Amino acid sequence: xxxxxGGKASARAAIGFREHGWEGSITIVSDETLLPYDRxxxxxxxxxxxxxxxxxLLLDEGMIASLGVTFVGGAGxxxxxxxxxxxxxxxxxxVPYHKLLxxxxxxxxxxxxxxxxxALMLRDLRDAVEIRNAFTPDKNIAVIGGGFIGLELxxxxxxxxxxxxxxxAQPRILMRGVPExxxxxxxxxxxxxxxxxxxxxxxxxxxxxxxxxxxGSKVSADIVIAGIGASPxxxxxxxxxxxxxxxxxxxxxxxxxxxxxxxxxxxxxxxHPVFGDxxxxxxxxxxxxxxxxxxxxxxxxxxxxxxxxxxxxxDQHDLTLQIAGMPGLGKTIVKRLLKDGAFILCxxxxxxxxVGASGxxxxxxxxRDVRLLEMLVGKLSKPDLAILADGTAQLKPLLKP
Amino acid sequence: MYVNQWxxxxxxxxxxxxxxxxFDHKGQTFAIYHSPDxxxxxxxxxxxxxxxxxxxxxxxxxxxxxxxxxxxFDYRNGAAKGAPACVNLKTYPVKVExxxxxxxxxx
Numbered sequence: 060x061x062x063x064x065g066g067k068a069s070a071r072a073a074i075g076f077r078e079h080g081w082e083g084s085i086t087i088v089s090d091e092t093l094l095p096y097d098r099x100x101x102x103x104x105x106x107x108x109x110x111x112x113x114x115x116l117l118l119d120e121g122m123i124a125s126l127g128v129t130f131v132g133g134a135g136x137x138x139x140x141x142x143x144x145x146x147x148x149x150x151x152x153x154v155p156y157h158k159l160l161x162x163x164x165x166x167x168x169x170x171x172x173x174x175x176x177x178a179l180m181l182r183d184l185r186d187a188v189e190i191r192n193a194f195t196p197d198k199n200i201a202v203i204g205g206g207f208i209g210l211e212l213x214x215x216x217x218x219x220x221x222x223x224x225x226x227x228a229q230p231r232i233l234m235r236g237v238p239e240x241x242x243x244x245x246x247x248x249x250x251x252x253x254x255x256x257x258x259x260x261x262x263x264x265x266x267x268x269x270x271x272x273x274x275g276s277k278v279s280a281d282i283v284i285a286g287i288g289a290s291p292x293x294x295x296x297x298x299x300x301x302x303x304x305x306x307x308x309x310x311x312x313x314x315x316x317x318x319x320x321x322x323x324x325x326x327x328x329x330x331h332p333v334f335g336d337x338x339x340x341x342x343x344x345x346x347x348x349x350x351x352x353x354x355x356x357x358x359x360x361x362x363x364x365x366x367x368x369x370x371x372x373x374d375q376h377d378l379t380l381q382i383a384g385m386p387g388l389g390k391t392i393v394k395r396l397l398k399d400g401a402f403i404l405c406x407x408x409x410x411x412x413x414v415g416a417s418g419x420x421x422x423x424x425x426x427r428d429v430r431l432l433e434m435l436v437g438k439l440s441k442p443d444l445a446i447l448a449d450g451t452a453q454l455k456p457l458l459k460p
Numbered sequence: 461m462y463v464n465q466w467x468x469x470x471x472x473x474x475x476x477x478x479x480x481x482x483f484d485h486k487g488q489t490f491a492i493y494h495s496p497d498x499x500x501x502x503x504x505x506x507x508x509x510x511x512x513x514x515x516x517x518x519x520x521x522x523x524x525x526x527x528x529x530x531x532x533f534d535y536r537n538g539a540a541k542g543a544p545a546c547v548n549l550k551t552y553p554v555k556v557e558x559x560x561x562x563x564x565x566x567x
Contacts, residue, residue, distance in 0.1 A: 115510075117544075345530065348544075372528070423516035426527030430518045455478070 060358060061146055061154055063136045063295065064162030065089030066098055067344055068324035068351035070117035072160050073128050075355025085128045086154055087118075088146060090135025091183060094118050098164075099344055101187040102211040103374055107218045112191055114184050139299040141317055158319050158358040161296055161307060162351065165289035165325035165342055170203065174265030178285035181208060193282045196220030201270040201280035203262060205232030207373045209286030210245065214375040216284075217252045224255040224278045226270060231258050238392065238404055241380065241419050248376050289342055291326045304328055306340045311364045313354035321358055323350035332366045333437055334385055334414070343371035368437045370429075377421050383433035384415030396450045401425050405432060411441045428454055465566035472500070472559045480524060480535075482515030485565065490552065491515045492561060493535045495522060500554045501535050502563040508540065508547035 060076050060083065062069045073085050073095075087095065096114035105112040123130055134150040139159065146154045167180040179190050190212065194200065200216045202209045205227030213223045225232070233242040246256050261273035269277040291306035302308040302316040306328040313321045313329065324347035328340040349367040356363045370383045389406025396402050401420025408414050416432035418425035431454040435442055438458070446452045467485055475481045475494040482505055483490045489505030491514045507514055507526040516527040524535045531545030538549035553564040 423513065423527040426516050427518045430525070430527070430530075453476075 060085045060158055060160070061156035062087045062160045062162060063089075063146065064160075064164060064324070064326075065091045065093065065095045065132070066162065066164050066324065066347065067095075067117060068160075068162035068164075068347040068354075070095040071348045071351035072162065072323065072355045072358075073118060073126055075352050076359065077126055079356050079359050079361070081359055083157070085126065086131060086156075087128055088131045088134075088136050088148065088154060090133070090149070092133040093184065094120070094123060094130060094132070096184065097344075098183075101181060101184060102208055103215055105184065105187040106191045106194060106212070106215040112184065112188050136295055139295055139320070141299055141320070144319060156319070158321065160351070160354055160358065161315070161320065161322040161326060162324050162347070163292040163295065163326045164347075165291050167208075167285065168288045168290055170262075170265075170285045170287060172262050172264050175285070177265050177267075178203065178283040180285050181212065190284065191219075194219040194221050197222065198281045199279040200224070200282045200284060201226060201278050202284045202286060203270065204286035204288070205229070205256065205258065206286055206288060207233070207236060209284065210249065210375050211373060212284050212286060213249060213254055214252070217249075217254060217376075221282075222253070222279075223249075224257065224270075224280075225249065226260055226262065226272070226278065227256070227258045228261050229258065232256060237380065237382065237417050237419075238386070240394075240402075240404060241417055244419055245375060245378065245380065248378055252376055289325065291328075291340065293326060296320075296322070296326075304338060308338075311336075311366075312357045312362065313350055313365060314357065321354040323347060323354045329365060332364060333368060333439070334388065339369075339385075341369050341371075343369060345370050366437070368433045370433055378419060379421070379423060379425070380417070380419045381425055381429045382415070382417045383429050384413070384436035386415035386417045388414040393444050393447045395428065395447055397424060397428065398450075399424065402450075403428055403432065405442075405447045407441075407444075411444075413440050413442055413447075431455060431458065434458055463566045464564050466555070466562040466564050469502075469561045469563050472556060472561055475500075475561075478519050478521070480515050480517065480519050482513060483563070488565075489513065490563065491524065491535070492554070492563065493519060493524065495536070500556055500561050502552040502554045503533070503535055503538055503549040507531050507545065508549060509544050514549075 095117045134148045138147045200221045200223045202213045202225045263271045270280045296307040307322040309329045325342045330336040353363045353365040372381045386406040393405040401424045403418035406415040478496045491505045493501040509531045512528040532541040538551040
């Protein structure tokens with residue numbers, strides 16, 4: 060078994076092979092020298108913690124040893140020879156595979172405006188360290204992109220004493236991610252923290268001291284951060300002539316167009332049975348884990364289908380946002396008020412089926428209900444709207460037949 | 461030598477069946493559970509994975525699930541039930557007397 064990648068999906072698959080009784084070899088190939096590590100802290104704790112930034116390893120030396128995994132770090136895969144079932148590495152080595160898992164993740168989209176070379180982007184721990192070192196007190200930081208990564212980095216910059224401006228081209232922040240009810244609260248929270256949030260504003264160019272907006276006005280910028288979305292890392296798969304469709308195209312069992320090659324996580328797209336087999340691609344931690352679990356079982360001959368409901372979170376200042384399911388498929392919204400101003404929006408389609416939930420609150424106050432709503436989405440449930448709308452009414456009974 | 465240190469936590473009806481409550485005592489945080497078969501249990505309050513308060517999580521049968529990364533534990537014995545939770549939770553003895561729940565925090 061060979062895995063390409065150094066993140067959550069990679070680590071989960073390695074554990075999964077042993078959980079399902081595989082006693083043969085497991086090799087993880089990563090272009091980073093670090094053992095597989097967790098990416099969500101890179102925009103948050105790695106930058107804000109007093110302690111020196113460090114990787115949160117998903118497989119440490121002890122686990123690598125006890126799982127019997129061979130880790131090849133720092134020499135990324137350069138090509139896949141499907142005929143000879145071999146992965147070629149940058150150092151000239153060849154790694155033969157019985158089954159191969161591609162878990163290469165996604166990479167930040169690059170700005171193309173003049174001066175874009177000054178913009179820092181976040182993908183790995185080295186980027187996080189560079190950004191952290193740049194976030195010194197009273198520096199002017201311009202964050203281009205009001206999506207999750209941009210806003211998390213904006214909050215982290217403020218906590219290190221920086222003066223931050225977020226610049227978003229869309230009419231509001233988190234346009235693709237959440238309804239306006241939620242994005243307006245997040246915007247207000249950033250503004251309370253002293254951050255300037257500019258929306259509906261394009262960029263002309265970046266010079267040595269400023270980001271120049273399309274209307275000619277200037278935003279002071281000692282440091283520029285770009286967080287304008289991510290693209291699936293599919294080059295290896297493309298070169299190997301695997302089918303690509305908004306990422307490496309997989310079936311519901313995470314198989315690519317080659318039955319000996321599987322993919323998981325941000326790099327792949329797949330049909331989702333909970334949402335009418337729509338072909339989806341997610342950039343989310345739990346999705347990477349869930350898919351790798353399915354892939355590992357199927358690589359050993361299993362017949363499992365990936366049907367986990369998507370879920371992710373974002374922490375900004377003291378707020379946590381969680382989204383489950385596919386809120387964008389909803390036609391109507393039922394608002395569920397919880398304590399201390401927290402709330403969850405329940406998204407229902409035209410037939411009254413719950414298709415998603417999006418919530419916001421301090422700490423983890425919304426977590427339990429979002430989790431229950433996620434389970435209801437997975438059960439294709441048409442829940443009682445009065446119960447959804449009443450924040451004191453228990454959701455758990457809705458799950459029981 | 462082990463010395464019992466029974467601390468009163470709450471009344472039995474303060475926690476619904478199949479639910480959990482946070483309990484803080486002298487700078488330590490605990491999670492107190494009421495199982496579907498009407499028994500009470502206590503564990504450390506923070507997930508062994510990334511120190512998240514478990515009392516914000518979901519109880520299903522005998523499992524508590526961390527609200528952040530879905531690490532799962534059997535709260536009756538603290539057993540971690542798979543990635544990302546790999547380290548077991550510490551558990552504490554619990555007793556019920558006169559409709560009050562007590563937890564033993566003895567050394």
